[in-house]
Amino acid sequence: MIKIAFCDDDFYSLNEINALLDQYRSQFNCDIRYTAFQTPYELLSDIEKRIHYDILFLDIIMPEENGISLAQKIRQYDNAVKIIFLTSSAEFAVQSYTVGAYFYQLKPICAECFFKLMDSVIEDCKKTQQSNLIVPCKNGISQIDLDKLEYCEVIGRTLLFHMENGTVVESIGKLYDLRNILSSYKNFLQPHRSYLINMDYVRNISYKTITMDSQVEIPIPHGKCSKIKNLYLEYAFSRKQVLIS
Numbered sequence: 001m002i003k004i005a006f007c008d009d010d011f012y013s014l015n016e017i018n019a020l021l022d023q024y025r026s027q028f029n030c031d032i033r034y035t036a037f038q039t040p041y042e043l044l045s046d047i048e049k050r051i052h053y054d055i056l057f058l059d060i061i062m063p064e065e066n067g068i069s070l071a072q073k074i075r076q077y078d079n080a081v082k083i084i085f086l087t088s089s090a091e092f093a094v095q096s097y098t099v100g101a102y103f104y105q106l107k108p109i110c111a112e113c114f115f116k117l118m119d120s121v122i123e124d125c126k127k128t129q130q131s132n133l134i135v136p137c138k139n140g141i142s143q144i145d146l147d148k149l150e151y152c153e154v155i156g157r158t159l160l161f162h163m164e165n166g167t168v169v170e171s172i173g174k175l176y177d178l179r180n181i182l183s184s185y186k187n188f189l190q191p192h193r194s195y196l197i198n199m200d201y202v203r204n205i206s207y208k209t210i211t212m213d214s215q216v217e218i219p220i221p222h223g224k225c226s227k228i229k230n231l232y233l234e235y236a237f238s239r240k241q242v243l244i245s
Helices: 011-028 040-048 067-075 093-099 111-131 175-181 225-238
Strands: 002-007 032-037 055-059 082-087 101-106 132-137 140-145 149-155 158-163 168-172 188-192 195-198 202-205 209-212 217-219
Touching: 002 011, 002 040, 002 111, 011 032, 011 111, 032 040, 040 067, 055 067, 055 111, 067 082, 067 093, 082 111, 093 101, 101 111, 111 132, 132 168, 140 158, 140 168, 149 175, 175 188, 175 195, 188 217, 188 225, 195 217, 202 225
Parallel strands: 002 032, 002 055, 055 082, 082 101
Antiparallel strands: 132 140, 149 158, 149 195, 158 168, 188 195, 202 209, 209 217
């Protein structure tokens, strides 16, 4: 399901977007849910509560706060959401991309153009959902690129996502729940109750430890080495990788 929010101070524009989304959902049998906001503060309140939307349609020229400054505040909490500006003025087109705008659509909006835009952004959202994980963090919401996630560890109730570039994203949760979420991804393995690793980043497996590409050593519980090696070999051979021991 794709979650959409749209914010516009003009009641007519809100109804227009709502009607277009209704038509799109009905015509293309698309699994989308959408929420309308008439003030930036209502939308920002949701974002601050860590409610994640996949797509945001924002008007730029609003009396309480313009869409660019609203998007800047939203980006403090959510770097993953795709922001589309809907406006009658081209004045802020260049500035809109400083907040990572997905698209800048001038009003009036024709149904054909809107549907093409929806096709494009929903397709990108689906690709993102397949290869990314959205997690709550201290500052709001972070997007984890699973291909670049080396390993994850849990300390208490804190999940630490260690990325290939050395950055660490902190979140709240249980490793058990994360393992279940990632169960369909064959490259993730839990060798220890406190660690979940991406086998694409395994450099070496010894009797007591798994050495990752970052040189971090993941402990192997007593008596589990053979099972872990077999699981890794099974994955490596399925990917036609060569194991050098």
